[in-house]
Amino acid sequence: MEESRRSFLKIGGISVLGLSALPVLQAVAQNDGPKFKPDPNALQARQWGMVIDMNKCWEEQQKRHCTDCIAACHKVHNVPDIADPKREIKWIWTDKYEHVFPDQAHEYVPEKIRESRFLLLCNHCSNPPCVRVCPTQATFKREQDGIVMMDFHRCIGCRYCMAGCPFGARSFNWGDPRPYLAEQNMEFPTRTKGVVEKCNFCAERLDVGQIPACVEACKAKALVFGDVEDPDSEIRKILDTHYTIRRKVNLGTGPNIYYIV
Amino acid sequence: MLEKALRGSQRYWSWILFLLILIGVGAGCFLLQVSQGLKITGMSRDVSWGFYIAQFTFLVGVAASAVMLVLPYYLHHVKDFGRITILGEFLAVAAVSMCLLFIVVDLGRPMRLLNVLIHPTPNSILFWDMIVLNGYLFLNIVIGWTVLAAERKEVAPPAWVKPLIYISIPWAVSIHTVTAFLYAGLPGRHFWLTAIMAARFLASAFASGPALLILLMLILKKRTKFDAGQPALDKLSQIVTYAMCVSVFFVLLELFTAFYSQIPGHMHGFEYQFIGLEGHGVLVPFMWLSAILAVVALTLLINPNTRRNEKKLTVACIAVFFSLWIEKGMGLVVTGFIPNPFETVTEYVPTVPELLITLGVWATGFLILTVLYKTAIGVKEEKLG
Numbered sequence: 001m002e003e004s005r006r007s008f009l010k011i012g013g014i015s016v017l018g019l020s021a022l023p024v025l026q027a028v029a030q031n032d033g034p035k036f037k038p039d040p041n042a043l044q045a046r047q048w049g050m051v052i053d054m055n056k057c058w059e060e061q062q063k064r065h066c067t068d069c070i071a072a073c074h075k076v077h078n079v080p081d082i083a084d085p086k087r088e089i090k091w092i093w094t095d096k097y098e099h100v101f102p103d104q105a106h107e108y109v110p111e112k113i114r115e116s117r118f119l120l121l122c123n124h125c126s127n128p129p130c131v132r133v134c135p136t137q138a139t140f141k142r143e144q145d146g147i148v149m150m151d152f153h154r155c156i157g158c159r160y161c162m163a164g165c166p167f168g169a170r171s172f173n174w175g176d177p178r179p180y181l182a183e184q185n186m187e188f189p190t191r192t193k194g195v196v197e198k199c200n201f202c203a204e205r206l207d208v209g210q211i212p213a214c215v216e217a218c219k220a221k222a223l224v225f226g227d228v229e230d231p232d233s234e235i236r237k238i239l240d241t242h243y244t245i246r247r248k249v250n251l252g253t254g255p256n257i258y259y260i261v
Numbered sequence: 262m263l264e265k266a267l268r269g270s271q272r273y274w275s276w277i278l279f280l281l282i283l284i285g286v287g288a289g290c291f292l293l294q295v296s297q298g299l300k301i302t303g304m305s306r307d308v309s310w311g312f313y314i315a316q317f318t319f320l321v322g323v324a325a326s327a328v329m330l331v332l333p334y335y336l337h338h339v340k341d342f343g344r345i346t347i348l349g350e351f352l353a354v355a356a357v358s359m360c361l362l363f364i365v366v367d368l369g370r371p372m373r374l375l376n377v378l379i380h381p382t383p384n385s386i387l388f389w390d391m392i393v394l395n396g397y398l399f400l401n402i403v404i405g406w407t408v409l410a411a412e413r414k415e416v417a418p419p420a421w422v423k424p425l426i427y428i429s430i431p432w433a434v435s436i437h438t439v440t441a442f443l444y445a446g447l448p449g450r451h452f453w454l455t456a457i458m459a460a461r462f463l464a465s466a467f468a469s470g471p472a473l474l475i476l477l478m479l480i481l482k483k484r485t486k487f488d489a490g491q492p493a494l495d496k497l498s499q500i501v502t503y504a505m506c507v508s509v510f511f512v513l514l515e516l517f518t519a520f521y522s523q524i525p526g527h528m529h530g531f532e533y534q535f536i537g538l539e540g541h542g543v544l545v546p547f548m549w550l551s552a553i554l555a556v557v558a559l560t561l562l563i564n565p566n567t568r569r570n571e572k573k574l575t576v577a578c579i580a581v582f583f584s585l586w587i588e589k590g591m592g593l594v595v596t597g598f599i600p601n602p603f604e605t606v607t608e609y610v611p612t613v614p615e616l617l618i619t620l621g622v623w624a625t626g627f628l629i630l631t632v633l634y635k636t637a638i639g640v641k642e643e644k645l646g
């Protein structure tokens with residue numbers, strides 16, 4: 001446990017020093033508590049959301065069994081590759097239509113939709129039950145941009161959030177995940193056994209001005225990331241002109257992932 | 262007074278030794294779990310709570326049931342319970358201790374337990390559950406011990422315990438209500454998403470707890486000089502009868518709502534329990550056993566002749582206890598996760614280390630119970646001369 005925290009601090013420290021050493025040091029020196037200035041390039045939004053154009057995605061999937069987004073995400077976030085479906089860790093993955101939209105599936109759905117794989121990730125719900133149930137605030141909604149985040153160092157592993165999330169978006173580290181990492185990205189912490197994890201919308205990348213890794217990796221441009229509360233954003237233009245669906249809207253969690261089918 | 266627990270027959274010490282061995286084995290497995298992680302259990306991504314949380318849920322009921330003695334005795338002056346309220350409270354102490362232990366052994370990072378207090382989170386039901394459980398533990402230890410000390414000196418209990426006793430009555434209801442709310446408010450978990458959950462929990466608690474208490478009374482009658490008295494047993498068995506009737510009635514209400522509405526999500530849980538779902542049905546035999554035990558128990562309990570017969574009452578109480586243990590301690594928690602959010606079924610079967618840890622916690626509870634009961638009975642025997 002302490003290993004990852006230390007390396008996280010170390011890396012955090014180095015990157016902070018490298019990025020903006022002076023203002024940070026001044027801020028720390030002058031104030032009673034440590035305060036860090038946000039990166040001036042940080043991407044900002046009132047509520048981040050994502051549109052996934054499944055048609056573009058399927059085309060790419062068919063062409064070359066594309067899993068670029070999954071590979072990119074899992075690589076930058078040190079998501080272990082555990083084959084056992086009972087114990088696997090998933091931040092972004094694919095599944096069948098009837099599993100992703102169980103309350104909309106019926107036997108006469110066009111074959112293409114029935115047979116193709118949909119992309120899934122945490123919905124960064126507007127009214128997230130995972131945040132509501134967490135007893136330690138280890139799961140929390142970032143006030144500034146609506147990202148549902150996790151503090152791996154605070155999580156006690158009670159798994160209440162897993163019972164609370166109706167989308168199966170959360171994974172628990174049943175054992176030590178590190179042996180399942182082919183290589184390690186030193187810029188992101190690894191996890192320890194006994195904590196929950198999930199997609200964080202690449203909050204760490206947004207904060208230094210980068211778009212999410214999955215969006216960046218998608219050559220088909222099937223993923224569009226943006227501020228759903230900004231009427232002028234690209235994502236809103238797409239939502240204006242396309243019919244989109246979300247998962248399990250009747251549960252009232254307010255998912256922020258939109259699908260074009 | 263505790264020294265009374267240090268003197269006992271050979272049989273008493275063999276029992277203690279037996280419990281200590283179970284505790285030791287459980288502790289060993291727990292250490293293994295701490296070092297390996299929860300992967301040594303049968304839980305999975307889909308069924309992320311299992312046997313531990315199920316035991317916890319069942320035992321909260323046993324703990325809450327102390328109120329079935331305290332309330333009649335202190336509010337309605339039912340004298341027959343005078344001799345045994347302490348035993349009810351001590352049973353509650355043992356049961357809540359087990360509840361707390363089951364929460365701890367279920368955590369992925371038990372060393373961070375205090376985070377719940379360091380970062381109090383009023384929106385989480387688990388936070389409130391911690392508060393009410395610890396409060397209830399405290400109340401019952403203080404009340405039980407003080408009243409027992411007074412009894413020993415043959416004086417009236419100090420005035421300050423009275424308010425605590427009155428507080429403990431709604432508090433007992435609160436522990437099971439809050440525990441029901443852990444489940445009842447989650448979107449997408451249809452099996453748990455029912456307004457009657459807390460009521461169901463209380464009804465089954467008031468059946469299973471007093472049933473266990475009757476069994477304990479009968480054991481004490483055999484093994485010690487202490488006899489709770491026929492009137493107390495009669496009243497307790499009536500309570501078990503009514504509570505069991507209400508508990509079964511509540512389950513039937515759930516079945517009606519699910520199967521008359523024909524909403525798949527609401528039917529799935531019960532289908533999984535009683536006929537299996539998508540070819541999965543490890544719980545099916547157990548749930549039918551639970552149903553059969555419930556019928557047997559009701560038949561024996563409703564008829565006053567069989568209820569007053571000590572042997573048949575024993576059978577009835579065992580039936581009640583195991584019927585409800587299967588329903589809550591095996592079925593309820595697991596079924597809530599089936600089917601999973603993707604409408605597929607992943608089954609759950611506890612592993613051997615998981616069962617041994619569970620057994621270790623139960624043994625710890627029984628050790629606490631034995632020591633407290635030994636003390637209480639010692640005081641009572643002392644007075645009997």
Ligand code: SF4
Nearest residue numbers: 122123125128130165
């Ligand atoms: S999808 Fe699940 S984990 Fe993600 S915010 Fe919504 S409830 Fe929480």
Ligand code: SF4
Nearest residue numbers: 134155156158159161
């Ligand atoms: S497992 Fe961790 S993140 Fe999830 S509810 Fe418990 S403490 Fe919060």
